[in-house]
Amino acid sequence: MGAGMNRTWLLWLPLAVVAFIGGLAIYGLVVPKDDMVHSAMVGRKLPEFALPPATVGVAGLSNRDLADGKPRLLNIFASWCIPCKAEAPYLEALKKSGAEIDAIAIRDKPEDVAAFLAEFGNPFRRIGSDNEMAVQLKLGSSGVPETYVIGGDGTILYQHIGDIRAEHVPMLLEKLREAQ
Amino acid sequence: MMWRLLLLASVLLLAAVPQESMAQGSGPTPELANRQLTNPAQEKAATQVMHALRCIQCQGQSIADSDAPMAATMRAEVRQQIADGKKPDAIRQWMIERYGEWVSFEPDMKGSGLLLWAAPLLLLLLGLFMARGLFRRKS
Amino acid sequence: MIAETGLAALWLAAAMALLQLVGGLTLLRGEGKLTPLIKPAALVQGALCVVSFASLMWLFYVTDLSVLLVASNSHIDKPLIFKLAGTWGNHEGSMLLWVSVLSLSGAAIALLEKRIDTRTLNATLAVQAFVALGFFAFLLFSSNPFERLVPAPVEGAGLNPLLQDIGLAFHPPTLYIGYVGLSVAFSFAVAAMLTGQVGPAFARAMRPWVLGAWIFLTVGITAGSYWAYYELGWGGWWFWDPVENASLMPWLAATALLHSVSVLATRNALRAWTIMLALVAFAMSMAGTFLVRSGILTSVHAFAVDPERGSFILALMLMYTSLAFLVFATRIGTVKQGEPFQIVSREGGIVANNIFLSVILAIVLIGTLYPLAAETMGDKISVGPPYFNKATAPIALLLMVALLLGPMLRWRRDELKRHKYWLVGFFAISLWTGVAIWRFVPGVGVFPILGLALSLALAIAAWVPLKGRKLLRTPLPVFGMVVAHFGLAVSVFGMAAESGFSRETLTALAPGESAKVADWQVKLDDVRPVVGDNWVAIEGQLIARNGDKKFILRPQSRQFYRPEQQTSEAALLTRWNGQLYAVIAQPDENGDGRWQVRLWWKPFVTFIWFGGLLVALGGAISLLGRMFRRPKKPAVNKWAQA
Numbered sequence: 001m002g003a004g005m006n007r008t009w010l011l012w013l014p015l016a017v018v019a020f021i022g023g024l025a026i027y028g029l030v031v032p033k034d035d036m037v038h039s040a041m042v043g044r045k046l047p048e049f050a051l052p053p054a055t056v057g058v059a060g061l062s063n064r065d066l067a068d069g070k071p072r073l074l075n076i077f078a079s080w081c082i083p084c085k086a087e088a089p090y091l092e093a094l095k096k097s098g099a100e101i102d103a104i105a106i107r108d109k110p111e112d113v114a115a116f117l118a119e120f121g122n123p124f125r126r127i128g129s130d131n132e133m134a135v136q137l138k139l140g141s142s143g144v145p146e147t148y149v150i151g152g153d154g155t156i157l158y159q160h161i162g163d164i165r166a167e168h169v170p171m172l173l174e175k176l177r178e179a180q
Numbered sequence: 181m182m183w184r185l186l187l188l189a190s191v192l193l194l195a196a197v198p199q200e201s202m203a204q205g206s207g208p209t210p211e212l213a214n215r216q217l218t219n220p221a222q223e224k225a226a227t228q229v230m231h232a233l234r235c236i237q238c239q240g241q242s243i244a245d246s247d248a249p250m251a252a253t254m255r256a257e258v259r260q261q262i263a264d265g266k267k268p269d270a271i272r273q274w275m276i277e278r279y280g281e282w283v284s285f286e287p288d289m290k291g292s293g294l295l296l297w298a299a300p301l302l303l304l305l306l307g308l309f310m311a312r313g314l315f316r317r318k319s
Numbered sequence: 320m321i322a323e324t325g326l327a328a329l330w331l332a333a334a335m336a337l338l339q340l341v342g343g344l345t346l347l348r349g350e351g352k353l354t355p356l357i358k359p360a361a362l363v364q365g366a367l368c369v370v371s372f373a374s375l376m377w378l379f380y381v382t383d384l385s386v387l388l389v390a391s392n393s394h395i396d397k398p399l400i401f402k403l404a405g406t407w408g409n410h411e412g413s414m415l416l417w418v419s420v421l422s423l424s425g426a427a428i429a430l431l432e433k434r435i436d437t438r439t440l441n442a443t444l445a446v447q448a449f450v451a452l453g454f455f456a457f458l459l460f461s462s463n464p465f466e467r468l469v470p471a472p473v474e475g476a477g478l479n480p481l482l483q484d485i486g487l488a489f490h491p492p493t494l495y496i497g498y499v500g501l502s503v504a505f506s507f508a509v510a511a512m513l514t515g516q517v518g519p520a521f522a523r524a525m526r527p528w529v530l531g532a533w534i535f536l537t538v539g540i541t542a543g544s545y546w547a548y549y550e551l552g553w554g555g556w557w558f559w560d561p562v563e564n565a566s567l568m569p570w571l572a573a574t575a576l577l578h579s580v581s582v583l584a585t586r587n588a589l590r591a592w593t594i595m596l597a598l599v600a601f602a603m604s605m606a607g608t609f610l611v612r613s614g615i616l617t618s619v620h621a622f623a624v625d626p627e628r629g630s631f632i633l634a635l636m637l638m639y640t641s642l643a644f645l646v647f648a649t650r651i652g653t654v655k656q657g658e659p660f661q662i663v664s665r666e667g668g669i670v671a672n673n674i675f676l677s678v679i680l681a682i683v684l685i686g687t688l689y690p691l692a693a694e695t696m697g698d699k700i701s702v703g704p705p706y707f708n709k710a711t712a713p714i715a716l717l718l719m720v721a722l723l724l725g726p727m728l729r730w731r732r733d734e735l736k737r738h739k740y741w742l743v744g745f746f747a748i749s750l751w752t753g754v755a756i757w758r759f760v761p762g763v764g765v766f767p768i769l770g771l772a773l774s775l776a777l778a779i780a781a782w783v784p785l786k787g788r789k790l791l792r793t794p795l796p797v798f799g800m801v802v803a804h805f806g807l808a809v810s811v812f813g814m815a816a817e818s819g820f821s822r823e824t825l826t827a828l829a830p831g832e833s834a835k836v837a838d839w840q841v842k843l844d845d846v847r848p849v850v851g852d853n854w855v856a857i858e859g860q861l862i863a864r865n866g867d868k869k870f871i872l873r874p875q876s877r878q879f880y881r882p883e884q885q886t887s888e889a890a891l892l893t894r895w896n897g898q899l900y901a902v903i904a905q906p907d908e909n910g911d912g913r914w915q916v917r918l919w920w921k922p923f924v925t926f927i928w929f930g931g932l933l934v935a936l937g938g939a940i941s942l943l944g945r946m947f948r949r950p951k952k953p954a955v956n957k958w959a960q961a
Contacts, residue, residue: 010310011651014595015644018602021688022637025609028616028691029630034699037236040280080205107205107249131207133253140278142236142250214825214904214915224762227823232705240560242703245553247885247904285703287689292698296689300710303681307674314589314670315662 039140047138051128054105055113061128067154071179072100074148079116081144083163088120090164095123103127149175210256226262325374326465328367333455335364336448343445358429365426368419385471404488411464418454420499442510453635494539498604500532505601522583533573534938541931552887559707561616565607572600575676588657605636661732668725675718719773723780745776767819777808795944803937810930816923827913837920854879859903874903897922
C-alpha cells in the first residue's frame with residue numbers, strides 16, 4: 001500500500017471499518033439483547049402428535065384435539081420449573097375469563113404432575129406428557145414455560161415465551177378474540 | 181468407618197438421582213441421542229449435521245457438544261432422519277423451519293449470507309489490489 | 320494504610336502519564352519546555368505502578384478483608400498461590416496488572432531504547448502515556464481495586480472454585496502481557512508516523528516488543544485451546560466461540576506484524592503495511608477485551624461479563640483506534656515508498672504471508688460480528704464452526720504453500736528456477752501423501768488430506784534455511800524462525816490428523832461390558848462415588864487394552880452445588896501417537912443400569928499443542944538473539960547488507 005494518489009481512499013478504509021464496528025458495538029450495548037429463540041412455526045399448522053396423559057385422571061393430547069374449531073391456549077410447562085409455578089394464578093385467571101387451555105408437560109413424572117396440579121390448581125382441559133421433548137422440538141419450542149395461541153383450525157397463531165404475568169393476561173385474551 | 185460408608189451411600193444417591201431433576205426435569209433420553217447409527221457413513225453424515233446445528237438451551241454450543249436434554253432430543257431426531265434416508269441439507273431445513281435460521285451454524289449462501297460466503301474471495305482480491313504497487317517488474 | 324498507599328501511587332502514576340502526554344503535545348510544535356521531563360516521568364510512572372501493584376499483592380497476601388476486592392475474591396483459608404493469583408484473578412486486579420505492565424514497558428523504553436532518535440522516542444513515550452491514561456481513568460473512576468469495605472467481613476467470599484485452577488490463574492495475565500506488548504508496538508507506530516521516522520531504526524526498536532507480545536499470545540492461545548479440550552469434555556479443541564476468536568484475532572495480526580516488521584528492519588520496505596498492522600493488532604487486542612467483557616456476543620466462556628465496564632473499554636477502544644487511523648490516513652501519505660522488490664523474493668513471500676493472515680483475520684472478524692450486524696436488520700442468524708472452517712482452511716493452506724518456499728528466497732529478487740529441485744521435492748511429497756491417504760483411507764475430507772500433505776512438506780522445508788550455513792555462526796533469529804515454522808508444521812499435522820482420523824464411540828455400558836474405539840478395547844470395570852470439596856461425582860474405572868498393553872482411565876461426572884452445575888471430567892490417556900479420551904455421563908434414564916460412555920481415539924492430537932509450544936519457543940529463541948546481539952549503531956544505509 002504505497003501513497004499513490006489514485007488510492008488515497010484506501011487510507012480512509014480502516015477508519016471507516018472502525019466506525020462501522022463501533023456503531024455495531026454501540027448498537028449491541030444499547031439495544032437489549034433478545035436471547036429468546038422464537039419458534040418459526042407461528043403461522044403454520046400444528047405438527048402431528050399424540051401424547052399420552054401426563055398423570056392419572058387427565059386426558060392426553062393430540063394435534064386433532066387442538067383443531068376442534070375453537071381457538072385455545074396451549075401451555076408448555078413442567079412441575080420442576082419454577083416460573084411455571086409463578087404463572088399458575090394467571091393461567092387460572094385466563095381460564096376464568098373464558099379461555100380454554102390445554103397443556104404439555106415436559107420431562108415429568110405422573111406423580112410430580114399430580115402434586116403440581118394439587119398445589120397450584122388445574123386450569124387445563126387436557127395434559128399430554130412429552131417425556132422426550134419430541135413434540136416440543138416439532139413445535140419449535142425452546143423451553144418452559146411457553147404459551148401458544150392456537151386457532152380453531154389448528155394453526156399456531158402466537159408464541160409467548162416465558163411465564164405469563166398479570167400484564168400478559170389481557171393480551172392473550174385479545175389474541176384469542178382475534179382468532180375467533 | 182461407619183460414617184464414611186454412610187457418606188458414600190449418600191453420595192451415590194445424590195449422584196445417581198442428579199439434581200438435574202430440579203433444573204431440567206427427568207425423562208428418558210431418546211435412544212438415538214447417544215447411540216451411533218450402525219452404518220458408519222450414515223453416522224458420519226449425522227455427526228456433520230449435528231455439528232452444524234446450534235443447541236437451543238445453551239450458549240453457543242452445537243448439539244453435538246452439549247449435555248442439555250433438548251440437544252439430546254435434537255441429536256436423536258437428526259440420527260433418526262438420517263436413518264430414514266433424509267439428506268443432511270433437508271434435515272437442516274427441517275430444523276430451520278422450526279427454530280429459524282438461528283439454529284444453523286452455517287448461514288445459507290443466499291441473501292445476506294451470500295456476502296459472508298463471498299468474503300474470503302473478496303478479501304483476497306482486495307489484498308492483491310493493495311499489494312500490487314509494491315512489486316517491481318523485472319527489469 | 321497499604322491500600323491508601325497503593326491508591327495514592329496510582330493517582331500519582333496517572334499524573335505522571337498526564338505530564339508525559341502534555342509534554343508530547345508540546346513536542347508536536349517543536350521542542351517544548353516540558354519535553355525533557357517525558358523520560359523521567361515515564362520512569363517515575365513505572366515505579367509508582369510497581370508500588371501500587373505490590374500494595375495490592377500485599378493486601379491479598381495478608382488477606383486484608385477491609386478491602387472490598389480482597390473480601391469478595393479471597394478467603395483466609397485459601398492456599399498461598401491462589402491468594403497471590405487472586406491479585407489479578409478479578410477484573411480490577413487484572414486491569415491494574417495491565418496498566419502496571421504498560422507503565423513498566425514505558426519505563427523500559429525510556430531507560431534502554433537507544434536505536435531511535437530522541438524525538439520519536441519522546442513521542443512514543445507520550446503515546447504510551449496517552450494509552451495508559453485511559454486505563455488509569457478506567458481504574459480510578461470505575462474499577463478502583465483499593466476500595467474499602469465497611470464493616471469488614473470475617474472470612475471473605477472466595478474465588479469461584481471452578482476458576483481455582485493453576486492454569487486459569489496464569490492464563491489471563493499471559494494474554495494481557497501479550498496485549499500490552501501490542502500496545503507498545505502501537506505507541507511506536509503512532510509516534511513514528513507523527514515524527515515521520517518510519518524506517519529500519521524504528522522497526523528494530525519495535526520488533527522485540529512485537530516478538531515478546533507474540534510469544535505470550537501464542538502460549539496463551541495454545542494453553543486456552545488445551546484447557547477447552549480437556550475441560551469441556553466433548554473432545555473438541557477449537558470451537559470458534561466469540562471469546563476464542565477474540566484471542567485469535569490479535570494473534571493473527573501480531574503474526575503478520577512480526578513478519579512485516581522484519582522486512583522493514585532488514586530491507587526498509589513495507590513501511591505503510593507495518594504501521595497499519597501495528598495499529599490493527601492493538602485495535603484487535605482491545606476489541607477482544609471488549610467482546611469478552613461486554614457480553615454483546617453469546618459465548619460458552621461467559622465468565623467476566625459486565626456491560627458497564629464493557630462500554631468503558633469500548634469508548635477507549637474507539638478513541639484510540641479512530642485517532643490512530645486518523646493519523647494514519649492523514650500522515651502515511653508523507654511516508655515515502657519503501658525499497659522496491661520483485662514478486663519472487665523474500666519480501667514477496669512475506670507480503671503473501673501478510674495478505675493471507677490479514678484475510679483470515681478479516682474472515683474471523685466478519686464471522687464473529689455478522690450475527691450482530693444481522694440483528695440490526697432484524698435477522699437472527701448464527702455463524703459457527705462449519706463456516707469458519709470452510710472459509711479459513713483454504714486460506715490457511717495457501718499460507719502454508721507460501722511458507723514452503725518463502726524462507727528460502729533471497730531478499731529483493733530471486734528466480735524460481737534456482738529452487739526447482741526443492742519445489743519438485745515438496746510437490747512430490749505432498750502429492751504422494753495426499754494420494755496415498757485418499758486412495759487407502761476412505762472418507763477423509765479434502766482439508767485434512769491437504770493439511771497432512773502440506774505439513775509433511777513443511778516439516779522438511781522449515782529446515783532448509785539452515786542449509787549451507789555454519790551452524791555455530793548462524794544468528795539465533797534464524798534458528799528461531801526454523802523452529803517456529805517447524806512447530807507450525809507439527810501443529811497443522813496434529814489438527815489435520817485429529818480432524819481426519821478421529822474415531823468416536825458413544826455407548827451405554829454396564830459394569831463388565833466393553834466397547835471398541837479404533838484399536839482400543841475399553842471395558843467399564845467399575846463405577847464408584849467420589850467426594851470433593853464442593854462436589855460429588857461418580858467415577859468410572861475404565862480398562863483400556865491395545866494389544867497386550869493395559870491402561871486404566873478414570874473419567875468423572877461431577878455434580879457441583881453452589882452454584883449447581885454438572886461437569887464432565889474427561890480422562891485422557893496419552894500415547895505418542897494420540898490420545899484416548901473418555902467421558903462418563905450420569906446414568907441412563909432408560910433404567911437398565913448402564914452408564915453413558917463416550918470414547919474417542921484422537922491420533923496425534925497432542926501435536927497441536929506441542930506444535931504451538933514449539934512456535935512460541937522459536938519466538939523465544941529469536942527474541943534472545945535480538946536482545947543479546949548488541950547491534951552496531953545503525954548507520955543510515957547499513958540495512959542494505961543486513
